[in-house]
Amino acid sequence: MNLFQRCFTLVLCLIPLSTSFVIAQDVSYLEGTIIDFATNQSIPGANVYWKHSPTEGVTTSQEGIFKLPTTKLPAVLIVSFIGYEQVEREVTSKDLARGLKIYLREDEMDLQEVTVSSTRPDQNVKSLDMGKSVVPIETIKNIPALFGEVDILRSLQLLPGVQTAGEGTTGLFVRGGSADQNLLQIDGAPIYNPSHFFGFFSVFNPDAIHGVDFYKGNIPANYGGRISSLIDISLKEGNFDKIKGEGGIGTISSRLTVDGPLFSDKSSFVISARRTYADLFLRLSSDPNINNNDLYFYDLSGKTVFKLGEKDKLTVSSYYGSDFLGLSGQFGFGWSNWMGAATWNRNISDRLFFDLNAYSSRYNYKVSFDDADNGFEWGNALGETGFKATWNYHVSDQTKINWGSHLQFYHFASIDLEPAPGSAIQPITSNPFNGLQLNPFVSVNHEFSDKVGLEAGLRWSLYQQHGRGVAYTFEDNIPSPEAVITDSLTFNTFEKMRGYHGLEPRLALRYLLREDLSLKIAANRAFQYLQVASNSSAGLPLDRWILAGTYIPPIRGDQFSVGIFKNFKNDTWEVSLEGYYKDMKNLIDLRQGASVLFTDRVETEILVGDGYAYGAEFLLRKNVGKTTGWLSYAYSRTWRKIEGISFDRWYNPRFDRPHDLNLVLNHQFDKQWSANLTFVYTTGQAVTFPAGSYVVDSQRLPLYTGERNADRFPDYHRMDASVTWKNVDKGKKWRGSWNFSIYNLYGRKNPFSYQFTEIFNDEINFTPTSTEPITSRRPGTVMTYLFTFLPSLTYNFEF
Template identity: 35%
Template sequence: MIILPRRCWLFVLIFLFSLGGYAQVPTEILFTGSYKQAPLTQVLEEIQAKTPVRFYFKPEWVTNLKVTQSFEREKVTAVVEALLENTDLEAAWYHNYAVMLFPSAAHHPAIVYKDNEGKPLNRLLFGLPKNAQEDKKVVLRGKVTSAKTGEPVVGATVSVPSLAIGDQTDANGEYRLLLPMGEHLVSYKSIELLPEERQVGLYAAGTLNLQLYQSVVALNEVEVRADGMNDRNVNSAQLGMNKLNIGVIRKMPTFMGEVDVVKSVLLLPGVSSVGEGSAGFNVRGGGSDQNLLLMGQIPIYNPSHLFGFFSVFNPDVVKDLTFYRGGIPPKYGGRLSSVLEVQQKEGQNTKLKGNGGVGPITSRLALEGPLFSPKTTFLVAGRASYPNWVLHSLKDKQLSQTHAAFYDGNANVTHIFSPKDKTSFNSYLSHDSFGFTQDSIYSWQNIGASLKHTHSFSEQLVGSLSGVFSKYRFGIQDQDSTNASKFSNGIWSASIKAEGNYDARQHQLGFGAEGSYHTFQPGKLEPASANSGVNPITLTQNQAIEGGIFASDEYTITPQWTVMLGLRYSFYQNRGPGPVYVYAPGQPKQERTITDTLSYGSGEGIAFYHGLEPRVSVKYSITEVNSIKAGYQRMRQYLHLISGAMAVAPIDFWQTSNTHLKPQVADQWSIGYFHNFSGNSIEFSVEPYYKRIQNQLDYKEGAELWLNPTIEADLLPGKGRTYGVEVQLAKKQGDLTGWASYTYSRSEIQVNGTFPEEQVNKGAFYPTNYDKPHTVSIVAAYQLTKRLAFTSNFIYSSGRPTTAPIGLYMVGGVEVPVYGDRNQARIPDYHRLDLSMSIEPNHRKDKKWEGRWSVSVYNVYGRQNAYSVFFRRDVGAPPQGYKLSVVGVPLPSITYDFKF
């Protein structure tokens, strides 16, 4: 028996493998022996003493193995097979009488070769070469994590270049490759991390987990791609999807030093905003409420801090984001325009670590690490603001009396029960307060939590079960002595979702079901003191259940043809208790035309809606570097945001679909051409689209939205249409990286009711409040040195529509303006340049503290962009237009980010 010392192990392995092609198994050698609970090492020593056979293995592989067997002149090959029958070892014969003992691939992920110093080499063996079968394929799977943080690396490329086979790591950092048996060089690459390679002898299914280290030179920092593969934008059937890594987002210029996920989305094609200080964003001409925002799995109903200047997503807990504006998978539903899913980080499992930052307006801190054991990890993060010192220093008297603040917190706990089972708990809390004076305080709050368990049934089938809770509440507190009052509105929801994914080689199958329960509070006003003259008003709460079942299949028909098929069936029921008003037939809906009131009891169904939502996209590859894609999708939206403003505002409220308000339904068609240049380092795409919307809401002239019990009488359903084209050119490699995009987009609505009061602009199509025909975005990053980088953003967009006065008339001696048709005028165009510089730390693997400085200037040339316009008439002159600018000066900031 030969127990290999560390310094000889590598030499013997190389020698034996070099002779592997000439392996012979002795057939005539016989062996006799009888054993009872004898150590396996003793038996092997006796075989070596009585025969010319020699064994090679590591001592830890045979520790505690006992033998109770008898052999009487049996062939030594049969003896070795019998000895290993109930163990985790396999035997391979080399050059007549040399026997290698290996851990079985079914019990050990791989054999790791080491050099003379004991360091792992880049070669691993799964199974034995003697078991190789021509034309048979096996699975290599594993997980890619960051060596620095221990977190899963999402979107990493794992490929075998010689076979042109690859995969992208998922949200858990996991990958799966189906490869023929044999020797393969596997490549691992990811943004900001050093690439790695492993030489793999794959003769059985195996698991290869890998850690990637931080790159000293941070190239490709502003990369925008549809997937982790270099040519995935050409070869995937997915339309209208982008992924952004948090490293990309951190490099972008910031507003007052705060990294912002939502503002990074505004730089993507097809996305716009009505202006600075607006909370939401508009996608392909859709409203702000038509976007589904998910923090993990938690829906966010108001994504803003400080009325839209900051978003609710803390960059310290963000791993990456996936943004769909077309080709939305059927597992998502409930919104018409887009899905923004922000993936949160999980705590790393090696040791306690932290990171944070200090800026002129906000500071933040995050801690993560193992909780009691490496199988349980946690992450907690908090962020707080202190903008009052800036507001109080302003010369404007009204602004100097303004006070504002926000804070938010995230907590995550993840426990791995086994390689097949994992449970994660996520929670979120945020709070804002704002006031122009000390008398009136505006406040709003988001609360959310989710619990998800994931189970791997097999290598092909993975399933998950999730429970989610989310609540949004807005309030106004008026402390005036005579009219002290408290106002509130909000929405809360609870949901459960089961989802599965099955990998059937050419077919990637997904399926699942979900259900939600919603409660809407449209408004409640109550006196805040005994002396208040305010009369209490409470609008009836609305309840609803929403659900859906879905299935999808990504079918690779040939290398040229791929099709993604999806189908979702959704349903919605508005439920009691509550009243439903009956309006007189043949008359417009008004409070005075109510003829009856129907009362429904608790849980009683009021209105029921349902329907199919097909999704399909097809890809045809013209060559290896260019392709054509086409797609269609139908979406249904059962929740409506009632807003008198052009963007999401805290005073807005969510309203259920009911007897009078039907759900919105959108059908979208798109086609695209995709082309890569210079070895996939430059990507070009052009994607036209057309969308048709049913039951899109607008408002009557003079609509009353505040505490209105008959709100449906002031809402007008219409037909919407949006159309346009998105063009993008992205450079992904080199010292200079970035992208430029141009979007032409039109958004129009037609409100043509039965009565004149229910028509807008005489029933003709007119621009929506967020119609912005032209949008240009340019993002560029230049890596000057290993640690010094510069980034710039430039944005241009057409001015949004507004309604302008066209004359005056006299009523009782008072001049009253006459307004023209709705949204036939426009505010001035918007454009802005931002610059930033970042100084990176060196990336030594053993560094205990890292600091990073970022200096940025928002609105470099001080453009006074108009958020809105108003009209005022001076005596003896016609009405004049004036614009309101929220940020009209350059705003410099400096931020210090740190890790430990």
């Protein structure tokens, strides 16, 4: 029995033993749950304390549960949370024998807020979190958006330390990491391509989302698989009392979400749908070159919740999204995401909690070309199936232990190129890639005193690449396009091909200098066993995912960070300054002129090397008042060094953008009118411009020196604005609001791409004719920009 099998057997044996723990209930504590009256969902981060002792309270957990030491009864209990009416309730000794359920109503007099955290006001100072943001959906919905389409990933780009690949894209580059180094998951299930419309919109419909937890620093030990960030998205749970709905009609798409009780008040459902109608507008054109095209995306999501008893809850959720681009029936390009997840939550005792999550995720993409001589259809699919068991044990108010295990199975299907009948294209079939990964983990959170807190965790990732598959042996054991294949080995299903493992320690320490000032440090190691091989940094649907194997080892990422956090004026203002250094091993990049889509020996097109990144991030945020928002600035650099690229010297990837400034403002005039403004400034992305040109067969071609990304686009900056009018009369069954937004308010022509070509007759798009021949030609540079002044109008509604 090998090491992997022994560890897997040990973890399976520990699971039934762990569930047998029985912790006696401590009657010196008052327990309960805080619930939103309108949605019937639990409220994390609510403040709970005795009226006569307001400084000795607690906050509710992610499940809305609190546990407060008792006092002399009867006594008055206070529950408060930002945006809700404060509740005062008298508690007697009879309440100790049963769990309390306290419902909070939204405060009608509160002004709309823009926050990046839904937890207690001083959570940024007193918690152990570094580089984490809990982003409320209401915050995201207030930010002016491209085409009026509210977008989660584009909103995260406004946080310090998060870069973008270019105009309009939703790809995230976090603290010097590439887009494939971010784990995006919905209810625990990963999404491999989180974009619609070639990256202009993300796949997450904001009406279907309950919350977004964004980690870019100290990622807890119960998460892993990526070295840069985690974007943990939870779908909204349905209302248990009545049918409700919300939606919107926008410039290019519409959406609808309906939720309510399913069979009884013990179960609920949510179903959400969104579709663009760009293809309907194309049909209105009289030009056959336009009206014969297809261009659309849509997505569907749903979630059901079953309360199995006082201690058990089962949730089942699913998502499906699809995109398609078709040009005159000759060219077709489409992709889709599907995921399904089920989670069982059980309160084993008042201190021990168990969660079991099972999921499956699949990503498909294909290209077709209808041509009599060169027609073909090319397709690929990849997927992941997993099981994750987690136990949370609250030893005391000062100590919490979290442990469990995560099992993952990867299946990357073979790439198939099927020629059309009569086509001269030759068929191609590649071999599949499979992987199995086991991740036991444990972490301890302990408060040594009011000033000192520590979180220590350890994750052990054990990975195997296994069959069915084929492994090639190359001359001198160095894969390259010119290398001679000396042997090949065929592996059967689940037969081990190559294995890796690594320990991933996590550590965070907080020292409270004053009640409103703290110093934090964190260290984090992670391994990543899959990467993307791509010619573009923007994250295209055709990017090919690569599993770790014989010639491609896993990435190892080590991050060290330190930060200081301060609050002002009773937590009205927050300010933080964080610095980080990240070391990365075994990064991949493509050889010059590489092609990875149609090869079965992808390792011959890839080079492996190292990288590092460092930076400093500043955030100033105002949480309450008529005017709210934040100002962020980040200085960051990232470098790569890979033998065979840029003369074996250090070079910047395209997403290296040293300066990044973001301003987000929201002003609430009254209950009906509000206005929002965002401003973005970043250094231009790193690119490779030609050093000259040369002529071949009367055509002028650009000449490159081999040095990668030594040039830059001009600096990028943009201002967006929006105004919202709401019908706040909650006595009506139907409530609507209008949002008018302007993307790129002052019409900045930010470059999307540059083309180095020949200019004829001093016209960019000149086409010679018999009456107007070519009279002059010169080398030139053509800049393409996507958007200038772009207004949009959206009608949102609730019922």
